[in-house]
Amino acid sequence: MESIVNLRTSIVRGESTARATVSSAVDSAEKLNETLNAFLQIDRPGALQRAADIDASSHKDTMPLAGIPIAIKDNICVRGMQTSCGSRILGPYHPQYNATVTERLLAAGAVIIGKTNCDEFAMGSSNENSAFGPVKNPWDTSRVPGGSSGGSAAAVAAGIVPVALGSDTGGSVRQPAALCGVVGLKPTYGRVSRYGLVAFGSSLDQVGVLARRVSDAAIVLEIIAGRDPHDATTANVVVSDYSAALNEDVKGMRLGVSRALLGEGLDSEVREAIEKAIKAYNDLGAEIVDIDLPHANYAIAVYYIIATAEASSNLARYDGVRYGFRAEEAPALRDMYRKTRDEGFGPEVKRRIMLGTYVLSAGYYDAYYLKAQKVRTLLQQDFANAFQKCDAILTPTAPTPAFRFGEKVDDPLAMYLNDIYTVTANLAGVPGISIPCELSSEGLPIGLQLLGPHWSEANLLRLAHGYETAHPFEHLPAVYAGQLATK
Amino acid sequence: MPITESDIEKIALLAHLDITDDERRMFAPQISEIVTYVEQLNAIDTSAVEPALGGLTREGEQTNSSRADELEPSLGQKLALDQAPDPASGYFRVPKVLG
Numbered sequence: 001m002e003s004i005v006n007l008r009t010s011i012v013r014g015e016s017t018a019r020a021t022v023s024s025a026v027d028s029a030e031k032l033n034e035t036l037n038a039f040l041q042i043d044r045p046g047a048l049q050r051a052a053d054i055d056a057s058s059h060k061d062t063m064p065l066a067g068i069p070i071a072i073k074d075n076i077c078v079r080g081m082q083t084s085c086g087s088r089i090l091g092p093y094h095p096q097y098n099a100t101v102t103e104r105l106l107a108a109g110a111v112i113i114g115k116t117n118c119d120e121f122a123m124g125s126s127n128e129n130s131a132f133g134p135v136k137n138p139w140d141t142s143r144v145p146g147g148s149s150g151g152s153a154a155a156v157a158a159g160i161v162p163v164a165l166g167s168d169t170g171g172s173v174r175q176p177a178a179l180c181g182v183v184g185l186k187p188t189y190g191r192v193s194r195y196g197l198v199a200f201g202s203s204l205d206q207v208g209v210l211a212r213r214v215s216d217a218a219i220v221l222e223i224i225a226g227r228d229p230h231d232a233t234t235a236n237v238v239v240s241d242y243s244a245a246l247n248e249d250v251k252g253m254r255l256g257v258s259r260a261l262l263g264e265g266l267d268s269e270v271r272e273a274i275e276k277a278i279k280a281y282n283d284l285g286a287e288i289v290d291i292d293l294p295h296a297n298y299a300i301a302v303y304y305i306i307a308t309a310e311a312s313s314n315l316a317r318y319d320g321v322r323y324g325f326r327a328e329e330a331p332a333l334r335d336m337y338r339k340t341r342d343e344g345f346g347p348e349v350k351r352r353i354m355l356g357t358y359v360l361s362a363g364y365y366d367a368y369y370l371k372a373q374k375v376r377t378l379l380q381q382d383f384a385n386a387f388q389k390c391d392a393i394l395t396p397t398a399p400t401p402a403f404r405f406g407e408k409v410d411d412p413l414a415m416y417l418n419d420i421y422t423v424t425a426n427l428a429g430v431p432g433i434s435i436p437c438e439l440s441s442e443g444l445p446i447g448l449q450l451l452g453p454h455w456s457e458a459n460l461l462r463l464a465h466g467y468e469t470a471h472p473f474e475h476l477p478a479v480y481a482g483q484l485a486t487k
Numbered sequence: 488m489p490i491t492e493s494d495i496e497k498i499a500l501l502a503h504l505d506i507t508d509d510e511r512r513m514f515a516p517q518i519s520e521i522v523t524y525v526e527q528l529n530a531i532d533t534s535a536v537e538p539a540l541g542g543l544t545r546e547g548e549q550t551n552s553s554r555a556d557e558l559e560p561s562l563g564q565k566l567a568l569d570q571a572p573d574p575a576s577g578y579f580r581v582p583k584v585l586g
Contacts, residue, residue, distance in 0.1 A: 096566050190547040203542035232552035233543060301525040312502060319503070321579050326572035333584045338505035347513070350504055354495065355518055357502040359525075371528050373538035378531070380539060412517050413524055429542045454544045 001159040001482065004068055004216045011067040012060055018067025022051035022111045025069035028160045028481035029113055035479055036136050038145075038154040040074050041082050042114040050111050063109025064223060070105060071155045071164040074115040075122055076207065077196035078102050081112070085198050086120040086130040086148075089318045089344025091325035099196020100231065101165060101207050101224045108223045116151030116164060120346045121315065122172050122200045124148050125418045128409050129348040137180060138477035139444055143402040146176030149210065153180040156210045159481035163211045163220050169201045170303055171397075171422025173208030174434035178397035178447025181436040181473065183211045183464070185221060188454045189429035190235040192221075193228035201310040204303075204426040214435065214465040218242035221457060237455055245458035250466035251285030253459070256390030258291050261421070267400040273438035273446040274396050277467065281394070284466055291386040291393060295379045296424055302379065303423040304416055305359050305372035311349075312356025318344065351412060376427050383428040387453040392463055394450055395421045397434040401444035421449055431457050435464045436473040445475070490519040 002010075010016035029042050051067055060066040072078055075085040077095035079102075084090050098106070105112070119129035127134040127150035135150040137143040138158040145154045149166025153176035156164050166173040168186035177184025186208040197207055207224065211217040225239045257278055262271055282288050320326035320340035327343050330336035345353070359368035386393060399420060408415040425432040431454070434447040448467075452460045476482070492515045499506045506514070568574040573581070 091572070093570055096562060096569065188544065189542040190544055190550075227550070229552070229554060233541075233547055234550070234552075235544060235547040236550040237546050295531070298528055298531065301528050304521060305525055305528075316503075320572060321581055322567075323570035324572070330582055333582050334503075335505075336582045337503045341503055342505040342507075345504075347510070350506065350510070351514060351517060353502050353504065354498045354514060355521060358490070358494075358498050358518070358522070361498070361501060368525065370538055371533060372525075373540075374533035374536040375528050375531055376539035377536050378533070413520050416521070426542070427539075429544050455546070 001162055001212050003213060004065065004162050004219050007068055007162065008064070008066050018051040018054040018111065019048060021067050022047050022069045022113065025113050025161055028158070029155065032158055032160060032479060032481060035141060036138060036154050036158060037133050038116055038135050038151040038158070038160070039071070039114045040084055040086070040117050040132055040151070043081055043112070046080060047111050047113045054109055054111065060109060064219060065105065066109035068110050069113045069161050070110045071114055071116050071152055071161045072102065072112055073118050073149050073152050073164070073166045075118060075167055075198040076101060076165055078112055078115065081115055083115070083198065085122070086118045086132060087345065087349070088131045089325050089341070090323070093324045095196070097196065100193035100228045102196060104224050113161065116149070116155055118151055119148035120349050121198070121311070122148040122167055122169055123311070123348050123352055125171070125175060125415055126403070126408065128405065129346055131346055134405065137402045138479040139181065139402065141479065143404050143444070144179065146179035146398070146402065148172040150176045152210045153177050153182055153184065156180070156182045156212055157477055158479050163209060163216050166208050166210050167197055168206050168208040168426065169204045170307060170426050171419045173210060174422050174432055174447070174449060175398050175419065177210055177434045178436070179402040179445065181445030181475065181477065183214055183217050184434040185209045185217045186425060186432045187221060187225065187457055188431045190233050191225050191431070191455070191457065193231040193234050195228055195230035199314040201307040202314060203310060204307060214461055214468050215243065215246055218246060218461045240458045242458055242461050245462045246465040248462050249285070250281065250463050252287065253392070253463060254287045254289050254390040255281050256289050256291035256386055256393040258293055258296070258393065258395070260292065261296060261395055265399055265417070265420070266396060269440045270396050270400060270446050274394070274448060277437050277448045278394060280467060280471055284470055289390050291389055293382040293386060293424065295375060295382050298375050299379060299424045299427060300416055300420055302372045302375045302427060303419070304355070305368050306376065306427070308352045308356035309360050309369050310356070312353045312360065315349070315353055348412070379424060380428045383430055391459055392450045392452040392456070394448060397421055397447035397449040401440045401442070401446055425451050430454055431460055433460045433464050435468060437467070437471065439475055490515055490522055
């Protein structure tokens, strides 16, 4: 898969066309979907029409994404396509408006080829919670792609599209990126508009980018980032020239490592990969400093109180009245609500709604929800203290490479513990990026994660790019679009 | 604190979920285990700690997000009803409210 810059340059110069580029992406998406189940909708006619419009446009040379095929997670609104959130409760829902990120991508000339599969309402770390069947990992189809943005990660890993959008509430962009061997970027809370992203945990949700290479993630972030009057939580902070930041080297940057986070529960091959990455950064001239996040071990507990509390409130809107699915044969309004929600939601969503309802209920609010918000403050202070000593923190993205389907599905707590390295960033509102660094002995990708202070995306991209340039990850998965042409 | 099947029933009622007996039996031990896990937070002394307020950064808090009080275009009745399971005469129709 060529980079965005190369694809765009050939289209703008007339050496290739948007139609040919998009057509090839749609062909691969359709062909590989039988194996991967990465897409819930592929819009061939819409995408080809739009590509033809771009080809015919007289000002395509002003569009930074002219003719670039992109996939969008099915919890982000794109007018004219479905938005199911991987759930039955949204039924045949087609949003009447575009998310702000969608508008910005379209204005930049991107061509959206389809909507990608995900865990229901972005709740899950394995994609096994999608009502439409799980996405398969392109590296080994007996394994999970990670979650919840598993479809977006698989579509990029399999070479169908150079970039895709996902959403990250507790690691849902970074963890599938790690498990599928691609780049996954979660921006600072307030960096990218959430307007048109279906809400899960509103104080944690952020739209993120999955890409084959760091430079492509930088280009897309620059387009989607910035203040949006439709989302009051977007901040008035200048959007940097993220692509330019990539040209600076990493020499002299301070990289924090918490030894406590590399202990118990971490797969030995992941630990080795991270130790190698630490040494690699040292060789590149970065200074490695010891840091401590004393409350990081409590992050999962804090996260699963706050995220479920917010979810129980956000998901109250699915009641069968204004849109989506409605259960038949309910004699009275209250029965209709209860039947609709019981038939429409899957088990993990119900589990989280009930947990969230419980921690917010009378008599328990102080013990659970308020307590969690206090420990969240302590965790935020941990990060602020650590960033006094370093420019970014290096950790694994996930404790293990991709696991097999069914391995954790009956044990929700074991599944939650998989998010140990990623949830902290959402609780503290800081940005994070996962990049592939090694292959395990079983041929599965391992990701390293870099976390930075608020608004430090440029530094994170620079650090990630420095590593990527020195240690290019050139392996290809077993299921890959490029091989279609030779068959 | 252990969560019983009768607790699950109460929570489901609060959450407007008409769960089945099988679900109730499955959820009770699972939610109980998760609640026990999150209770490890009790080990931390937070008596002098202020609770976090959402996810906003300092810059986010300082951003003025109010706008001029002027009429702007909206979806309109037709589009707003377009996705409803049972629209009728310009309304969302629902089953009877009083049972």
